[in-house]
Amino acid sequence: xxxxTIKDIAKQCGVGISTVSRAINNHPDINPETKNxxxxxxxxxxxxxxxSARNLKRIDAKSIAVLVKGITNPLFSDMIKVIEEETQKKKxxxxxxxxxxxxxxVDVALELVKEKRLRGIIFLGGYFFHSQEKxxxxxxxxxxxxxxxxxPENISRVLYSSIAVDDRKESYVMTAHLIGLGHRNVAILSxxxxxNSIGQLRLEGYRxxxxxxxxxxxxxxxxRVEDDIEHYSMENGYITAKKLIESGEKFTAxxxxxxxxxxxxxxxxxxxxxRIPEDVSVAGYDGIDVGKYYNPAxxxxxxxxxxxxxxxxxxxxxxxxxxxxxxxxxxxxxxxxRESTGPAKG
Amino acid sequence: xxxxTIKDIAKQCGVGISTVSRAINNHPDINPETKNxxxxxxxxxxxxxxxSARNLKRIDAKSIAVLVKGITNPLFSDMIKVIEEETQKKKxxxxxxxxxxxxxxVDVALELVKEKRLRGIIFLGGYFFHSQEKxxxxxxxxxxxxxxxxxPENISRVLYSSIAVDDRKESYVMTAHLIGLGHRNVAILSxxxxxNSIGQLRLEGYRxxxxxxxxxxxxxxxxRVEDDIEHYSMENGYITAKKLIESGEKFTAxxxxxxxxxxxxxxxxxxxxxRIPEDVSVAGYDGIDVGKYYNPAxxxxxxxxxxxxxxxxxxxxxxxxxxxxxxxxxxxxxxxxRESTGPAKG
DNA sequence: TTGTACGCGTTATCAT
DNA sequence: ATGATAACGCGTACAA
Numbered sequence: 241x242x243x244x245t246i247k248d249i250a251k252q253c254g255v256g257i258s259t260v261s262r263a264i265n266n267h268p269d270i271n272p273e274t275k276n277x278x279x280x281x282x283x284x285x286x287x288x289x290x291x292s293a294r295n296l297k298r299i300d301a302k303s304i305a306v307l308v309k310g311i312t313n314p315l316f317s318d319m320i321k322v323i324e325e326e327t328q329k330k331k332x333x334x335x336x337x338x339x340x341x342x343x344x345x346v347d348v349a350l351e352l353v354k355e356k357r358l359r360g361i362i363f364l365g366g367y368f369f370h371s372q373e374k375x376x377x378x379x380x381x382x383x384x385x386x387x388x389x390x391x392p393e394n395i396s397r398v399l400y401s402s403i404a405v406d407d408r409k410e411s412y413v414m415t416a417h418l419i420g421l422g423h424r425n426v427a428i429l430s431x432x433x434x435x436n437s438i439g440q441l442r443l444e445g446y447r448x449x450x451x452x453x454x455x456x457x458x459x460x461x462x463x464r465v466e467d468d469i470e471h472y473s474m475e476n477g478y479i480t481a482k483k484l485i486e487s488g489e490k491f492t493a494x495x496x497x498x499x500x501x502x503x504x505x506x507x508x509x510x511x512x513x514x515r516i517p518e519d520v521s522v523a524g525y526d527g528i529d530v531g532k533y534y535n536p537a538x539x540x541x542x543x544x545x546x547x548x549x550x551x552x553x554x555x556x557x558x559x560x561x562x563x564x565x566x567x568x569x570x571x572x573x574x575x576x577x578r579e580s581t582g583p584a585k586g
Numbered sequence: 587x588x589x590x591t592i593k594d595i596a597k598q599c600g601v602g603i604s605t606v607s608r609a610i611n612n613h614p615d616i617n618p619e620t621k622n623x624x625x626x627x628x629x630x631x632x633x634x635x636x637x638s639a640r641n642l643k644r645i646d647a648k649s650i651a652v653l654v655k656g657i658t659n660p661l662f663s664d665m666i667k668v669i670e671e672e673t674q675k676k677k678x679x680x681x682x683x684x685x686x687x688x689x690x691x692v693d694v695a696l697e698l699v700k701e702k703r704l705r706g707i708i709f710l711g712g713y714f715f716h717s718q719e720k721x722x723x724x725x726x727x728x729x730x731x732x733x734x735x736x737x738p739e740n741i742s743r744v745l746y747s748s749i750a751v752d753d754r755k756e757s758y759v760m761t762a763h764l765i766g767l768g769h770r771n772v773a774i775l776s777x778x779x780x781x782n783s784i785g786q787l788r789l790e791g792y793r794x795x796x797x798x799x800x801x802x803x804x805x806x807x808x809x810r811v812e813d814d815i816e817h818y819s820m821e822n823g824y825i826t827a828k829k830l831i832e833s834g835e836k837f838t839a840x841x842x843x844x845x846x847x848x849x850x851x852x853x854x855x856x857x858x859x860x861r862i863p864e865d866v867s868v869a870g871y872d873g874i875d876v877g878k879y880y881n882p883a884x885x886x887x888x889x890x891x892x893x894x895x896x897x898x899x900x901x902x903x904x905x906x907x908x909x910x911x912x913x914x915x916x917x918x919x920x921x922x923x924r925e926s927t928g929p930a931k932g
Numbered sequence: 933t934t935g936t937a938c939g940c941g942t943t944a945t946c947a948t
Numbered sequence: 949a950t951g952a953t954a955a956c957g958c959g960t961a962c963a964a
Binding site: 243286288289290291292293294295296311312314317320324336338340347350351354355356373374376377473474475478503504506507510529530532533534535536537 | 589632634635636637638639641642657658663666670682684686693696697698700701702719720722723819820821823824849850852853856875876878879880881882883
């Protein structure tokens with residue numbers, strides 16, 4: 241089928257191509273009558289301009305992009321919402337791009353920058369071990385928002401910006417909370433083992449608290465989630481906690497390094513006939529809704545998602561405007577004690 | 587900054603533009619040596635082809651798109667995963683596009699078809715009250731996958747395809763289950779009131795069951811969720827259930843028309859000192875993970891999400907291949923009785 | 933196997 | 949206010 245183009249519209253209206261273009265793009269230099277007439281024909285024919293051609297020609301798109309790796313993460317939804325709002329306020333348009341787990345987010349970014357003439361990028365999720373060489377090709381400002389992400393340590397810090405929570409420290413806080421309640425055998429449900437991954441950082445915080453309290457680190461209490469299903473899922477928390485229980489290893493508390501895992505862990509404990517927190521305390525991490533509504537409500541580390549998102553987008557626009565060149569901001573998180581943690585048994 | 591183009595590469599390599607193009611696109615007619623040389627230069631310079639220009643030229647992209655309205659819906663994640671897999675098997679590429687709640691999904695589709703030379707579209711989420719006129723401009727096959735969606739009733743059914751669950755019937759099944767347990771005062775947590783919205787359909791199923799059992803419909807037991815926060819969220823379930831409780835209206839069961847709402851409702855009941863299901867039964871709808879892991883596990887209507895997704899993508903490819911022209915498929919859902927529903931009190 | 937030249941649909945520039 | 953025309957960056961006939 242012969243796609244209808246701006247030329248056809250021009251012909252049908254008996255005007256020049258540029259006049260049609262003016263009508264479409266709300267240009268000032270056009271007679272209202274002509275414009276109306278053209279718009280009528282466009283409506284009637286159902287003409288839709290080709291974005292590829294537009295992007296090709298357009299110098300300036302006034303748009304930024306968010307590259308999201310792991311759309312499942314409920315924390316991202318909130319962040320994206322905030323980013324969308326702020327972007328609109330600045331009269332920018334936002335390109336939301338979902339990156340497959342097997343894709344390289346920098347490659348995707350590189351493509352997108354050219355394709356859409358982006359002015360900036362926000363990376364949400366993913367691990368960042370990109371070659372400095374490659375990332376130097378990214379000629380627009382970009383920010384790593386490290387919620388569910390590790391900050392790239394192998395790249396010069398002046399090259400990029402980041403917004404993060406100190407995962408190691410906050411994880412320490414949570415573990416210390418449990419130890420403070422008298423728990424000596426604290427199991428941890430942990431995900432990725434890659435260096436600098438959040439999973440790893442949270443594990444280190446756990447070890448920090450242990451060693452500070454003079455508690456020997458027990459490898460058997462560190463349970464890695466299944467690798468072949470989604471890492472931070474309730475199912476994985478359930479499976480991993482179940483294995484822990486069946487292992488016979490003694491513990492009075494479980495620190496699940498994500499609320500999603502904590503929910504699954506709770507279920508496993510309950511099914512095994514254990515009470516929470518009377519028999520076993522359960523702690524999560526992230527501060528997502530489900531922990532608040534679960535029964536029992538789950539003690540967690542709440543990341544200030546909205547504030548982080550606001551800061552992220554503000555920083556990006558500051559960099560775009562040349563008011564800043566880069567910045568690395570660490571946000572404090574908050575320990576929220578709810579019903580799932582209590583004094584150690586006995 | 588002067589963006590680097592295919593011309594620059596050609597010049598630097600001392601070859602013609604088309605040769606570079608051949609190298610990039612894995613064309614057969616090219617000397618491996620030449621190709622390697624070119625690829626090296628591309629790597630070194632960090633050249634990335636401009637997708638807009640490519641799309642503009644390319645006649646055939648072998649790609650389809652999924653337009654998702656309401657990325658928050660956990661059901662969508664599963665569907666998308668399946669669709670991605672099947673699409674890859676067919677050697678097609680998939681464009682995943684998030685549609686804002688205020689955007690018209692057909693407009694977005696129209697744009698995208700031109701921009702990316704799509705061969706087909708799957709609509710996930712959104713309400714479909716589009717003018718037939720507009721939708722007739724959509725010249726590629728499209729399917730409405732009605733999970734969290736209402737099928738467009740105002741458009742000729744030969745124009746589109748749909749994959750759905752009979753919301754009214756399944757809702758009837760759940761309500762009948764509760765009535766069968768002896769419940770006479772069943773409250774319902776319901777969302778949208780637009781005609782043919784899933785919220786409305788599920789409400790009708792509820793009324794069907796009531797009238798069949800000879801139970802008078804009590805308007806006061808129909809609780810609409812807050813309109814200004816996300817409809818199908820735990821928070822909304824919590825707030826709405828709390829209001830119901832505080833209203834003093836008598837009920838022994840709550841049918842939450844989404845599992846997310848059910849979770850919030852459970853929390854509200856528990857906080858009010860009620861036991862589930864001993865004092866009040868709670869039923870959900872959708873069959874998402876959280877219901878399975880909640881305490882108590884929530885009785886629900888499980889939509890066969892994966893099967894539906896598989897059928898959707900298969901149907902789309904059938905239509906693209908011309909093996910079919912359109913089809914409307916209704917999937918049976920499954921009542922899963924778990925811990926949150928039991929005999930009526932007293 | 934390789935290079936040249938045209939056109940994809942649009943916007944921007946320059947006349948008019 | 950309007951129209952002709954040159955890019956935008958790439959793919960692809962076609963010629964070599």
